[in-house]
Structure formats: C-alpha cells, structure tokens
Amino acid sequence: MMRGHRCGCDVALRSTHNGKKLYVCTGNTMDGEPHLRTLWDEAVVEELAELKDDLADLDTQLVYIIQDCGRIDKLASEIEGLKESARKRDAKYAFEFKIALACAVLASFLGLTAFLS
Ligand SMILES: [Zn+2]
Numbered sequence: 001m002m003r004g005h006r007c008g009c010d011v012a013l014r015s016t017h018n019g020k021k022l023y024v025c026t027g028n029t030m031d032g033e034p035h036l037r038t039l040w041d042e043a044v045v046e047e048l049a050e051l052k053d054d055l056a057d058l059d060t061q062l063v064y065i066i067q068d069c070g071r072i073d074k075l076a077s078e079i080e081g082l083k084e085s086a087r088k089r090d091a092k093y094a095f096e097f098k099i100a101l102a103c104a105v106l107a108s109f110l111g112l113t114a115f116l117s
Contacts, residue, residue, distance in 0.1 A: 002043050005036050013040065 002011045002023050009027030016022050021040030029035060038046075 002038070002047070007035055009035075011036065 002013075005011050005025040005027060007025060007027045009025050011023050012026050014022050014024055023036065023038045023040060023043050024034040025036040027035055
C-alpha cells in the first residue's frame with residue numbers, strides 16, 4: 001500500500017520476529033537505522049484517513065462542478081434567448097425592408113403612370 005518514503009526512497013514491507021508486518025524505508029542512513037518504521041496496520045489506517053480526506057476534497061470539487069454546470073446551463077439558455085430575439089429582430093427588419101421596397105416600387109409606378117397620362 002505504501003509506495004515510497006518522503007525522502008524519495010522505496011519502502012519495503014518486512015515482518016518482525018513476532019510476525020507483525022512493518023514498513024521500512026530502504027534509503028541509506030548513516031547509522032544503519034531506517035528513516036521510517038511503520039506497522040502495516042498503522043500505515044493502512046493512515047492511508048485510509050488520507051483517502052477519506054481526498055474523498056471529501058473530491059466531494060467539494062464535485063459540488064463546485066455541479067454549480068458551474070448549472071451556471072453554464074443558465075448561460076446557454078440566455079444565449080439561446082438572445083439568438084432567438086436577434087432572429088426575430090432580423091425577421092422584423094427584413095419584413096420592414098420588403099414593405100419599404102414595395103412602397104418605393106408602388107410610388108415609382110404611380111409616378112410613371114402620372115407621367116404617362
Ligand atoms: Zn526514507
């Protein structure tokens with residue numbers, strides 16, 4: 001379960017004379033005593049506590065992600081609303097332009113008829 005020690009060296013799992021499992025650092029030390037001696041069950045409990053903390057952090061991050069998704073959804077629907085009103089405005093302008101064009105054509109036609117008669 002334990003992969004390495006803080007010093008950067010590997011950790012080895014050994015058994016003590018009374019059959020308990022023990023993690024020791026394989027790093028070279030001046031006095032021949034390993035940097036680290038941790039009972040396997042203590043290491044497991046420690047690791048589980050760290051995993052629990054990591055899980056709590058992930059849970060918090062997930063809450064933020066969900067909130068962000070909600071905001072993004074809201075923004076997307078606002079953008080859709082803006083697009084829709086832009087489409088309606090464009091359609092209105094196109095219609096007004098057609099009316100104006102028809103009026104201009106009609107005015108020219110009336111002018112031409114008046115001129116010819
Ligand atoms: Zn070490």
